[in-house]
Amino acid sequence: MTLHHLEIFAAVCRTMSMTRTAEELNMTQPAVSKTIRELEMFYHTSLFDRIGRRLYLTDAGQKLLSYTEEILARYKESVSLLRDGSSFTDCSLSVNLNVGESVLSDLCNIIAQENPAVSLHVSVLNVSSIAAQLKANTCDIAITEYMDEPFFSSEY
Numbered sequence: 089m090t091l092h093h094l095e096i097f098a099a100v101c102r103t104m105s106m107t108r109t110a111e112e113l114n115m116t117q118p119a120v121s122k123t124i125r126e127l128e129m130f131y132h133t134s135l136f137d138r139i140g141r142r143l144y145l146t147d148a149g150q151k152l153l154s155y156t157e158e159i160l161a162r163y164k165e166s167v168s169l170l171r172d173g174s175s176f177t178d179c180s181l182s183v184n185l186n187v188g189e190s191v192l193s194d195l196c197n198i199i200a201q202e203n204p205a206v207s208l209h210v211s212v213l214n215v216s217s218i219a220a221q222l223k224a225n226t227c228d229i230a231i232t233e234y235m236d237e238p239f240f241s242s243e244y
Contacts, residue, residue: 089130091163094156096123097135101153104143127152180209182221184232188212195231 099109100120110117128135135149145153179199183192192210199208211227215234221227 089127091159093123093127093130094159096120097127097152098156098160100124100136100143101145101149101156104145106143177205178207178209179203179229180211180227182211182213182218182227182230184215184218185212186233187231191231 103109106120107117110120133148134146137144218230
């Protein structure tokens with residue numbers, strides 16, 4: 089199963105027609121039908137009931153559609169984020185007390201001027217808490233004057 093399978097499945101669900109989906113995606117109708125059969129074989133279930141010339145989504149098909157919509161939305165989000173950075177709207181910054189007292193205000197102003205669409209979330213913490221956040225990947229940027237942790241390296 090590939091992302092392409094899911095895109096075709098979503099299109100069939102939208103049109104409820106193999107023929108219209110084929111036209112919409114510039115494919116042949118047999119290629120669309122084959123893709124749906126491959127999905128059904130992969131999941132070991134019927135995704136559509138075929139009554140006459142009409143398609144009806146089965147319960148399994150409805151469940152797959154729910155997952156498919158989420159997967160395709162995440163895929164589009166990743167393309168947007170990684171290709172043009174347009175989805176980057178939140179940034180977490182953690183600093184220790186000395187940095188917070190000395191440069192934090194100026195730094196926040198610069199970030200706001202350079203990136204007006206970014207919502208900056210700032211935490212002033214001790215160094216061990218900052219190290220824990222970095223290890224857990226729960227902050228994007230950390231600034232501290234010294235971190236005695238072999239996990240991290242720094243250069244001046």
